[in-house]
Amino acid sequence: MGKGFYISKPLGLVLFGLGVGSVLTIFALSVVYAQEKRKNEVDAIDGSRMVTTEAPHSTSAPSNEPWDKYRLPDTLLPEYYNLTLWPRLVPDEQGMYVFTGTSGVAFKCVKKTNLIIIHSHQLNFTLTSEMHHAKLTGLGGTSAPAVLKTWLRTQTQFMVIQLKENLQVGKSYWLYMEFRGELSDDLGGFYRSQYTENGVQKVVATTQMQPTSARNAFPCFDEPSMKAVFHLTLLHPPGTVALANGMDLGTENIIIDNQEVLRTRFEPTEKMSTYLLAFVVSEFTKIRSPHEANVLIRIWGRREAIESGQGNYALNVTLPILKYLENYYNTTYPLSKSDQIALPDFAAGAMENWGLVTYRELSLFYDPKVSSNEDKEWVVTVISHELAHMWFGNLVTMRWWNDLWLNEGFASYVSYLAADYAEPTWNIKDLMVLQQVQRAFAVDALVSSHPLSSNEDEVVTPDQIDQLFDTITYSKGAAVLRMLSEFLTESVFAKGLHNYLHQYAYSNTVYTDLWEKLQEVVDADSSIQLPASINDIMNRWILQMGFPVVTIDTQTGSISQQYFRIHPEAEVNKPSAYNYEWLVPITWMKSGSNMGQHWLLAKTNLYEPMKTDTDWILANLNVTGYYRVNYDSQNWERLLTQLTSDHKVIPVLNRGQIIDDAFNLARAEIINITLALRTTKYLSKEMEYIPWESAIRNLQYFFLMFERTEVFGPLQTYLQRKVQPLFEHFKAITSNWTQKPPRHMDQYNQINAISMACKTGVKECLELTRMWYRQWMTNPDSNPIPPNLKATVYCNAIAAGGVEEWDFGWQMFKNTTIATEADKLIYGLSCSKEPWLLNRYLEYTIDPNMIRKQDVTYAIVYIAGNVIGQPLVWDFVRGNWERITKDFDDGSFFFGRLIQGITKKFSTEFELQQLQRFKEEIAASSFSFGTQAIEQAIEQTKANSKWISENKAQVMNWLTKQSA
Template sequence: MGKGFYISKPLGFVLFGLGAGAVLTIFALSVVYVQEKRKNEVNARDGTRIVTTAAPHRTSAPSNEAWDKYRLPDALLPEYYNVTLWPRLVPDEEGMYIFTGKSGVVFTCLKETNLILIHSNELNFTLTSEMHHAKLTGLGGTSAPAILETWFQTQTQFMVIQLKRKLQVGKSYWLYTEFHGELSDNLGGFYRSEYTENDVKKVVATTQMQPTAARNVFPCFDEPSMKAVFHLTLLHPPGTVALSNGMELGTKSFTIDNQEVLQTRFEPTEKMSTYLLAFVVSEFTNIRSPPEANILIRIWGRREAIESCQGDYALNVTFPILKYLENYYNTTYPLSKSDQIALPDFAAGAMENWGLVTYRELSLFYDPKVSSNEDKEWVVTVITHELAHMWFGNLVTMRWWNDLWLNEGFASYVSYLAADYVEPTWNIKDLMVQQQVQKAFDVDSLVSSHPLSSREDEVITPDQIDQLFDTITYSKVFIMCQKQLEITLLSSNYLHEYAYSNTVYTDLWKKLQEVNSSIQLPASINEIMNRWILQMGFPVVTIDTRTGSITQQHFLIHPEAVVDKPSDYNYEWFVPITWLKSGSNMGQHWLLTKTASYEPMKTDTDWLLANLNVTGYYRVNYDPQNWERLLTQLNSDHKVIPVLNRGQIIDDAFNLARADIINITLALRTTKYLYEEKEYIPWESAVRNLEYFFLMFDRTEVYGPLKAQPLFDHFKDITSNWTQKPPRYMDQYNQINAVSMACKTGVKGCSELTRMWYRQWMKNPDTNPYGKFEFSDSVQASSSLSRYLEYSIDPNLIRKQDITYAIVYIADNVIGQPLVWDFVRANWDFDDGSFFSGGLINGITKKFSTEFELQQLQRFKEDIAASSFTFDMQAIERAIEQTKANIKWISENKAQVMNWLIEQSD
């Protein structure tokens, strides 16, 4: 799964001349001295031999030297690591949490070189007896060249070891280091998580290596293609348990400097990438699968949570998920155990570490007393996503991060299949369209979008890699691959041929072509799919039923935006168009050019519906006459049109209107039939799209035409006057829409109902873990929200992982939104900006629709660009683009919308 993003602070002031510069230089040197003194003292306390921990750190201008390039040279290949780590779960006398470590790596020389480059970042090294920061030994009778010089290249995060002579091709060597680092609370690398149990503070040492943080824990060849076997040993305090990717081989106790320490060794890992390595030291407990199960499954977490059965649901679904995936992939689960652990502090939703999957508590724990259906669904889909990675991502891994979608896109798709298997009554596969396809549409319709797969040389730095963990990577491609081409990996040899290895996307196309050669396709899989992954965006297909003409064009939500990203395919896709005519006649046609003609789609009387059951990644527009026939059918007998397409018609219409392709009143008319609609998917599509109107106008009148009374009454009836749950899972979701829309549109009895529920909830401590929070007026509300914003960046009050959610939630409040915008602009450099993410920017700026707000955004972008910090600038670019589109949309549509709403209320 995804991970966090980090930025740094801008240089806000100019130094006042050479005198001030001299003073600052003296101050900086004194700081360095104190820091180095502390480092020496820390190592001395560990009983290690210290000469100095300082080593040259170089930051140079771009050059042709290997150490100034971000990618590793291809001269060395790791085979296995021996790593021993000792995290301290109590601070030293200076309040610092540290870990110490020893690491050795065996590597083979593939090309002659007198240079060893190995990733290392924010680690401090102990000098060897040869007065170097590493020791090199030859294996198998090979003599190792002496080390000439060692230094650290800060920008590219390398330990650079220059040798007096070249390594021999085909020979293996052992590189050994001793080091220490900080066990910080930054949620990356080897970090600490804290919680309170029985009024006692507990500290957990845990990891998050993806994508480039393994180098913060020990020196390693930190690229996904540099797979190796890891032998790990952890030292930890008595009363704690240590976990890692492999099964524990045994734990023994011994004493170091009068301090009792436990040592746990683990079985070697499978051959895998560095970003999948994980280990945890904690006082957690677990529940586990019965002895007769052929895979040991353990759910770990805080004792209180485990003993209150919050891990039971995860344990119950994990084994059937694994068995389903074994069958789906036609490949046995390759490990002996599957540990899943819930962490109090975790930046991502979860992480697919092989054999030790780490989760936020909300992503693994389900408490029937306080958790909702949505919480339960989140747990099962996150678990299925992470376990899907055990094969697609862990067993077979992308060669480089530019193909991250090979890991994440397929895991996203398979998560719905596996979740549907373990919860068959939920019909969860239908949610894929709204939760994945439409989510991808929103981002992919902007010119600031990006192709699924870029060239390797376009994704080099850690920041560029971070930016790939986005909606496009997770949600776009494999729905097309699986549904449009009607192909499956089930019978392919892809996983078997590339097991424990790395691939590029063309390897996948090759294997799919081999096993699906009998499918009638208009071109090779490579030619079809490259058009979808090597260029950003997607098409809108326009069908003219009067002539049978079909056209495609690149769909942009802001039609006047300029696309400055060229495409080799000229934004032309091979589009599989599935269609239904008047409820009975159906077919499929491939659109291979910008414009074509297809006689079976020509009609004067029948309605025609394209993208049947939303199996294609494209939007659909029609001639005015066919739009009218579709609206007539919806208003007369909507059930003739499949439920997924009823939601699609609404979503397509509103987005086509926002792109100035159809009139806004046509989009609004697609909601009129909802008077008779009871299904969740069409209602959710309407609510989601009308929310844009609410954002732009801040007026509830936009909900007028929905006439929510019938839906409210329907749920009142099927729940026996709100005393029972709706019978179907999707109905339980839609009940939320029914009550929400009824209250917004003033349905009688709705406000009284929700007040009654609220009073009941507040009185029940089993279902309400929160205190009461009231506002008496807008002034008090503003003051309280401002105070809560200050709380949001206090880690003692709001966990770092939740900062974005807290701030965005405040921004959703009309009073809170301007407060949040001012707050973020003043504090975006908080804690090196670790809370400053694309999701935060989107949540704050989604209401922006004035020239003044656009100017503020542009100035904000300039401030960040002028700083020395790095950040996902695409998020700000998207916000600027969306704000421009909002301004234009309001100027062109506000009068029409209000006039139409007035007409409907008459």
């Protein structure tokens, strides 16, 4: 994310007996289940009852009973599980897909109790004894107390077993259960994915346990600190292959009631958390690493995709990435194999299951004939992210979800280092500024943001846990760890990581454990001089939300900091123990030569080297610090003069930073909006990707706010003049668009050149995109559009066309078997200017036969990005809210992406009232998630309205002067 697992002879016999016995038990369960109408009905068949019960005297009133709390009591610790599951890949007589199973868990009693509380959700159980769900026995000669009663508590997702006597402290017990569940298509727990191959529908049984869905697949102690070893057996149809975290120990044919079934057993896992468990039954095929490789690497997927070579790139980069990470951590990869599997239906981008990483197809597959450079980069960075987890997250795991940021932020940071090693010519580490730092700034500047780490008791329900999987956790986590690594140096940081992993292997930690191991390395290295302990420095970045803007006054040498809020009038109702004051590592350069470093340790101080009357000063070199920078007006003028005269003197990352900081400082009312606009005047000379991308992202806000106003025309005219030289530059270096730019960053900037040229009305661009698309329509079997440019060409050509162009795009979407191509067409189809076509497209999003559930959010948000589609989407989503959301297990994550995408253009009082009314409707409904997303949308809408009223006239006047 083994070395082996020792089992005493008596225990081995117990596990073997349970494994063999489970086959007959599961068959009996299947007979029972086939005759049930729905999963919650109760039937009595052959003396066996499937039951679901609720806790006695349960009410909605608060309770101090342990089963009414969302956290497990600290009385029991699991040691190992023996799990057998049998998924049915064909529907039963009622049209349901089901799975049945048996589970045994060995646990130790560590505190006196007469209760066994274990997670279970959406499972029904066979009564294993008279009116009881489970059978309890003692291990090692221990006698088990009798079961008094059992029940399920659906609100807290627990099975509760009350015993007649207390368990003995220090003794181990065995809890055995038989159960079944639905193999639904909700993309969570143990679920099904479907695809068509050679005209035949195929079904895959697969898993997504993170964060709290292992309990949907089998009863378990479903918390990250409840690590255990898992012994797994899967029963599956002939012609299928079974995969799991561990290597298979062999597959045998068995007969159950004249039905042939395959039984595959797997080697026991390492000691790990339940959310990392994974298993898949499919008809997939594979490619594998050479036999002489130390680690078995296999890429699995649909036969057509594997045989056409779509998995080759993933196979080629996985071993170098693993080798890099082994060297970086100075720790050997803990497992004997690394399976990676691409699933047709998968909610997230990928999941770091230890030894069996699951992916969306577009996150693992790459076809050089069809996929773009961005697709290729996505594959290598996602693989790097997931493999980074094999050590950081899997080998050593956070104790509770409140420290999820440490897992995900670290993997996000290290993914760029590993991807850079795998693709050294791409300069991919620079993209971290665009993809992580600036992305985090945008969310963390809102007062509805949250700290990276919170108290454990603030994150207890599944919905609260789900909401942590956000930009702050991933991108801000990556940004602050990158900053820490920079001021410590990468070698010191890596050494501390090694010590951390070595000490806490196969156990759980809190983030301060990492600070402690890093501090030990710092204390032993006299060359590292810090103004305070790592704990004191970093806790200010971890325990309070937001970040500072550092203001440098070159007239006085003063350096000051203040909490940066993009909407300064918004009220901050989250107090901070540090009073929103940070210890800030400031790196700087003076007029392109002299460089230095300084720690800002208070709200303000004087620093003589910052005082100058002639030189310009640039702070936060290469944007290694997590803060924005403002200057006195004289220094801003000197920087703008330098950009105009010779912009290359300023490092490319800082050219992007100057633009991004200026626009955001203007939105926060710290500098004038015209100063921000002036940072774009030099762009007609700029040919590098990062400054252009920073400018386009910030100007996108202007498009969002002014697209429906009279400012839009002058804005288009101004930007057309800026982008025309870039368009001509790429036309020249690609020999009139017939070749691909050689550099990775240039390939990205070519997309910007065409996209912005078409967006601002460059006639040659519009003709070029229509010509390419029309050629494709003439010969659908030969797409002439360069892979890197497909998304922007599809969008512009469909926007310029009508029903014929849209229908052709839809047919190509339905025909393609390549996930990256489908993704680009999903976007392109959203660009139509015909309302009726967009409405038809919206109707398709709630039909899983038209658009896969995993793609619904993207399609809706893409349509909302269309000025014509946005009001259609808002009406559609409110009118179909229940239907849209009911099948999604990751409710909070889904809701947040949807609301943010739909409401980003909101800026009027009417839209604000609609949004507030929608919040009230959601609050009054049965939905228990989404309040944070709606609050952020309300905050953003208020700010948008205020920004337009204060800046519209200024922007209009400035743009008019530029065209004079």
